[in-house]
Amino acid sequence: MKWIEVEASGPLYGSVRIPGAKNSSLALVAAACMADDPVTLIGIPDLLDIRVIGSMCEDLGIRIARSPIDGSMTVDASRIRHASLDVGKSSSFRASYYFVGALLGKFGKVRIGYPGGDDFVSRPIDQHIKAWRAMGAEVFPSDDHYEVRASSRLRGADIYFDTITSGATMNTLMAAATARGTTILRNAARDPEVVDTANLLNQMGARIVGAGTDTIRIEGVPSLRGCTYQVIPDRLIAGAFLAAAAATGGSVTVEDVIPEHLGSCLAKLTEIGVEIESGDTYVRASYAGKLRAARIRTGMYPLFATDLQQPFTALLLQAPGRSIVNDRVYPNRFSHVPQLRRMGASIEIKGSAAIIDGARPLRGDWVHATDVRAGTCLVMAGLCAEGVTRITGVEHIERGYEDAVGLFRSLGANIRFRETSGEAEQGDFRCSPKNANA
Structure with a gap:
């Protein structure tokens, strides 16, 4: 059994370099498989999901190589043999569905497991299916997987998404890049990760305009070529560290970021009473002596990100008064x-x-992380709590952070991994994930 142990550490101080964005990287690796030549991706983080993607690609005949010098990843799909993905591997994380958009045009059929990953109760792929069907494909479900088939080359279509969805927008960008004719995406997601995916595809030879707005136009091309491309920094990790600085009464600088991607996050930190300083590639958050209660409403970019509501909940626990966190993207994301x-x-x-009465004393206990951002929230709470906090569900945290413990430790946090091969000591029944959810 493995867990993270956290103790009150006082204010966090220092700087951290922010890695490449996980949510971009998952799409970029799939998109790279569309090229006829090798694609080199710079800044792809070394995460569990990325390693699973690498294994899936190798099963298809795609060669994946990491540079020992700069950590860049080269994807060579010139010898790809088929598009029948391992059901178990592809079911282990939600973003495996990008391989449908990436490979459907090349093979006419993709077999893949149902999307897994963090469970936010309702994360449907109906908008993905709507787009595939509009472009001439059909979906055939089975017990543990589904197949998407197109009897001829995908064709361009005018697609209006019923709800704003970054996953379906990026997936359809890939499918449309080599489709016959013109595809127009309306009510498209505007996330930086969508723009990142479009920029890579364009560098590979695609013809995409409008990414970053709610209407994207794609002129299909016959094939895509190799290139070298750098992923954008992870705005969600950056936002979590800025919130952690304020929660602990410290000052933290996040480096190698794009401050414009953090607009709603920085505005809310300022409202809470945090002092913000930013430059071209950095943002510094500093505790200014008093935190204020606030109301947060999540929404699709550029509104406040659902992936930041959990870290900000930990921050608002330190603010006197009543705060309200309303998640309108995933209304049940309160595990x-x-x-x-x-x-x-x-x-x-x-x-x-979630209605929060802040400034109540916290005490350490056994708790369980059910997803990446919940894990960050619990680490932050542990840094502010009396005693020792032990967090199970470590695999979820490792899905989103290349080295979460190391990054927090570099800022002065008293945090470490613990592991035992046996059962919990008698009396420590709480360390089981089942009991931790009680």
Whole structure:
């Protein structure tokens, strides 16, 4: 059994270099498989999901190589043999569906496991299916996988997404890049990760305009070529470290970031009472003596990111008064709340909102992370709690951070991995994930 152990550490100080964006990287690796020549991706983080993608690619005959010098990843799909992905591997994380958009045009059929990953109760792929069908494909479900088939070359279509979805927008960008004719995406997601995917495809020879707006136009091309491309920095990791600085009363600089990607996050930190300084490639957040309660409403970019509501919940636990966090993207994304209650937090769930009575003392306990951002939230709470906090569900944290413990330790956090091969000591029944969810 493996867990993370956290103790109160006082204010965090220092700087951290932000790695490449996980949510971009998952799409970029799939997109690279569309090229007839090798594609070199710079800044792809070494995460569990990325390693699984690499294994899936190798099963298809795609060669994946990491440079020992700069860590760049080269994807060579020139010898790809088929598009029948391993069901178990592709079911282990949600973003495996990008391989449908990437490979459907080349093979006419993609077999893949149902999307897995973090469970936010309702993460449907109906908008992906809508786009595939509009372009001439059909979906055939089975018990543990589904197939997407197109009897001829995909054709361009005018597609209006019923809801703003970054995953379906990026997936359709890939499918449309080599389709016959013109595809127009309306009500498209505007996320930086969408722009990143479009920029890579364009560098590979695609013809995409409008990425970053709600209307994207794609002129299909016959084939794509190799290139070298650098992934954008992870705005979500950056935002979490800025919130952690404020929660612990410290000052942290996130480097190698694009401040414009953090607009809503920085505005909310300022509202909470955090002092913000930014330059071309850095942002510094500093505790200014007093935190204020706030109301957060999540939404699709450029609104406040759902992936930051959990770290900001930990921050608002330190702010006197009543705060409200309303998640309108994933209304049931509150699995971290029972864990925080175990630590003494006063939080009530009403519908899609968490109502927080802040500035209550927290105490360490056994808690369980059910997804990447919940894990970050619990680490932050542990840094502010009396005693020792032990966090299970480490695999979820490792899915989103290349070295979460190391990054926090570099800022002065008292945090470490612990592991045992046996059962918990008698009396420590709480360390099982099942009991930690109680």
